[in-house]
Amino acid sequence: AQSVAQPEDQVNVAEGNPLTVKCTYSVSGNPYLFWYVQYPNRGLQFLLKYITGDNLVKGSYGFEAEFNKSQTSFHLKKPSALVSDSALYFCAVRDVDSSYKLIFGSGTRLLVRP
Amino acid sequence: ETGVTQSPTHLIKTRGQQVTLRCSSQSGHNTVSWYQQALGQGPQFIFQYYREEENGRGNFPPRFSGLQFPNYSSELNVNALELDDSALYLCASSLVGSGSFYEQYFGPGTRLTVT
Numbered sequence A: 001a002q003s004v005a006q007p008e009d010q011v012n013v014a015e016g017n018p019l020t021v022k023c024t025y026s027v028s029g030n031p032y033l034f035w036y037v038q039y040p041n042r043g044l045q046f047l048l049k050y051i052t053g054d055n056l057v058k059g060s061y062g063f064e065a066e067f068n069k070s071q072t073s074f075h076l077k078k079p080s081a082l083v084s085d086s087a088l089y090f091c092a093v094r095d096v097d098s099s100y101k102l103i104f105g106s107g108t109r110l111l112v113r114p
Numbered sequence B: 001e002t003g004v005t006q007s008p009t010h011l012i013k014t015r016g017q018q019v020t021l022r023c024s025s026q027s028g029h030n031t032v033s034w035y036q037q038a039l040g041q042g043p044q045f046i047f048q049y050y051r052e053e054e055n056g057r058g059n060f061p062p063r064f065s066g067l068q069f070p071n072y073s074s075e076l077n078v079n080a081l082e083l084d085d086s087a088l089y090l091c092a093s094s095l096v097g098s099g100s101f102y103e104q105y106f107g108p109g110t111r112l113t114v115t
Helices: none
Strands: A003-005 A010-014 A019-021 A025-026 A031-037 A044-050 A057-058 A064-068 A073-078 A087-094 A102-104 A108-113 B005-009 B010-013 B019-024 B031-037 B044-050 B053-058 B064-068 B075-078 B086-096 B110-112
Touching: A003 A087, A003 A102, A010 A019, A010 B086, A019 A108, A025 A073, A031 A073, A044 A057, A044 A064, A057 A102, A073 A087, A102 B031, A102 B044, B005 B086, B010 B019, B019 B086, B019 B110, B031 B075, B044 B064
Parallel strands: A010 A108, B010 B110
Antiparallel strands: A003 A025, A019 A073, A031 A044, A031 A087, A057 A064, A064 A073, A087 A102, A087 A108, B005 B019, B019 B075, B031 B044, B031 B086, B044 B053, B064 B075, B086 B110
């Protein structure tokens, strides 16, 4: 069965420092991977996706993610964190048995301190 | 903002009652998916509708049902509400066709509380 793991419940980083939010996946076949962000009392906002091609994917708000097939990881990164980046981040993978169903991780709360 | 809207924003119901949640998809999108997000968890797939027919279902009982209308708006109905149904219900729309997969765009959600 397909699954996604986000091993950190919370990540703390100082403003201006680089940030990484970790995600590992387990799928059969080639993965379609996504990152979403959720602000308080809001729905999910799409950040970026990996379908195929370059392992480094650039997305919205300066975020990027690195696909690593050998480590089955898709970590979210940003070179310089902002206080406004503080939110809940979800990694998701497309279910290969159901092309349009997303399987989400449990989420990682990012806290950027001034 | 994604252009996906949901109503109502918040809802309080009593155990055993029935509820209908509504979603309006982003213009041009032909597919809608519903997810349940319990507190502190990631969204869980309920079902998806494509061209007014159910196109996939997650591990949810039949008392969760849905509709998609010709204008691509959608409803999620839950009968015989249970306390564990308390959650944020998210609607997501996407454009599906020609073998392509497009990212899903989520609405702001409906917070359902069952007492």
